[in-house]
Amino acid sequence: MNENLALNVEERSLPESDLRWLASFANALSSVGYQPTIAALFPLYPWRQELPRLANIPRPALAACVDLFFRGKKVPIEELPAGIRPFLPKLADLGMLVISPSGVASAERFVLNWSHGVLLWHERPSATMTLYFGPESVALGLRIDPEVGSRVLDLCAGPGFQTLVAARKAREVVAVEINPAAAGLLTLNAALNQLTNIKVICADLVDVQLEGRFDMLIANPPLVPIPQDISYVLCGDGGPDGLWVTRKILGRLDDWLTETGRIHFVGYSYDTSAYGPLAQDLSSACSVDMDLLMVVTGTFDCAEGTPAFAQLVSSLVMHGKADRQTSSVEISNYIKAHDIKWLHCFHVSGQRSSAPRISVLDFGQTDYGGWFA
Numbered sequence: 001m002n003e004n005l006a007l008n009v010e011e012r013s014l015p016e017s018d019l020r021w022l023a024s025f026a027n028a029l030s031s032v033g034y035q036p037t038i039a040a041l042f043p044l045y046p047w048r049q050e051l052p053r054l055a056n057i058p059r060p061a062l063a064a065c066v067d068l069f070f071r072g073k074k075v076p077i078e079e080l081p082a083g084i085r086p087f088l089p090k091l092a093d094l095g096m097l098v099i100s101p102s103g104v105a106s107a108e109r110f111v112l113n114w115s116h117g118v119l120l121w122h123e124r125p126s127a128t129m130t131l132y133f134g135p136e137s138v139a140l141g142l143r144i145d146p147e148v149g150s151r152v153l154d155l156c157a158g159p160g161f162q163t164l165v166a167a168r169k170a171r172e173v174v175a176v177e178i179n180p181a182a183a184g185l186l187t188l189n190a191a192l193n194q195l196t197n198i199k200v201i202c203a204d205l206v207d208v209q210l211e212g213r214f215d216m217l218i219a220n221p222p223l224v225p226i227p228q229d230i231s232y233v234l235c236g237d238g239g240p241d242g243l244w245v246t247r248k249i250l251g252r253l254d255d256w257l258t259e260t261g262r263i264h265f266v267g268y269s270y271d272t273s274a275y276g277p278l279a280q281d282l283s284s285a286c287s288v289d290m291d292l293l294m295v296v297t298g299t300f301d302c303a304e305g306t307p308a309f310a311q312l313v314s315s316l317v318m319h320g321k322a323d324r325q326t327s328s329v330e331i332s333n334y335i336k337a338h339d340i341k342w343l344h345c346f347h348v349s350g351q352r353s354s355a356p357r358i359s360v361l362d363f364g365q366t367d368y369g370g371w372f373a
């Protein structure tokens with residue numbers, strides 16, 4: 001299934017004919033009411049929490065589309081609307097679904113989501129997922145505000161949610177993504193949304209050479225704090241403090257930002273006291289002077305025995321290769337060695353400035369927690 005996606009990435013763009021039929025497919029979905037149905041569920045984790053509601057859709061044609069493209073169910077082709085059926089063989093060719101010899105379609109690996117006016121294929125959450133889309137993807141997408149006609153750089157673009165949101169206003173969005181399958185999926189997502197001002201570059205952001213500078217840089221890097229000796233899925237591995245990739249990005253701002261350039265990124269990292277060293281650490285990692293605003297949306301005590309500690313361990317067990325006890329010991333050792341008390345979810349925005357500073361806005365102790373205060 002993935003080979004076809006990889007093929008498209010080698011080409012980095014789709015033929016005109018593919019661009020046209022993917023746009024027609026999006027229109028066909030719209031005509032049966034797919035997008036507003038999915039929009040009603042977001043930004044929760046609908047594929048986990050809202051499935052019972054989706055089982056009661058009274059229109060059979062719409063229900064069949066939601067079952068196939070969103071819920072990952074097997075659906076006999078004849079139950080799908082006539083306007084959708086012609087697209088199925090092409091979608092199967094691209095690797096987005098499978099059609100059995102008996103005429104049953106299934107798209108178990110991919111979710112076709114709709115949020116903030118964009119259609120987005122991403123991978124259904126699993127232990128080994130690589131084509132990531134999650135709550136902090138949405139959080140970042142909600143916060144980016146490129147000017148009309150500007151040039152935007154999306155680093156760690158994945159399937160491209162923020163790229164697509166930005167491309168509706170920007171003149172051009174350059175999306176850098178290391179995983180060929182994710183870059184391929186982004187190419188499909190751009191076509192699905194009829195956005196032709198996106199350039200997908202499959203490369204490592206550490207040494208990628210890009211033409212020109214950018215008015216805005218956006219990034220949702222791998223950000224889960226993962227102890228050094230534990231392997232973890234690439235889309236989430238942020239190194240021991242969750243900032244491994246973020247530091248590399250901030251260290252290259254001088255290569256990428258215009259004189260008035262702005263940045264937006266999200267993070268998930270430790271701190272020893274409430275919003276002290278972490279904020280200063282981020283500020284000093286910037287290779288140009290920046291005026292930064294850090295909005296902390298969730299703050300969690302992460303000592304051993306707390307829910308935050310348990311959640312980190314579970315994440316390592318699910319998406320890494322370590323067992324529960326090793327994961328627990330590794331995290332505990334790291335936290336103790338660095339005198340860590342807190343784990344923060346945060347968003348940082350900023351602009352180049354001759355007077356560098358970072359201000360912290362603390363929403364972290366609110367009840368809602370996570371990526372939305």
Ligand SMILES: C[S@@+](CC[C@H](N)C(=O)[O-])C[C@H]1O[C@@H](n2cnc3c(N)ncnc32)[C@H](O)[C@@H]1O
Pocket residue numbers: 130131132133134136137138140155156157158159160161162176177178179182203204205206219220221222223234235236245
């Ligand atoms: C947390 S996901 C974010 C995906 C997407 N931007 C979103 O928010 O939904 C991080 C992405 O960064 C990519 N990535 C990891 N290291 C990278 C690197 N060194 N250069 C470019 N992309 C990288 C991963 O493959 C993954 O797709």
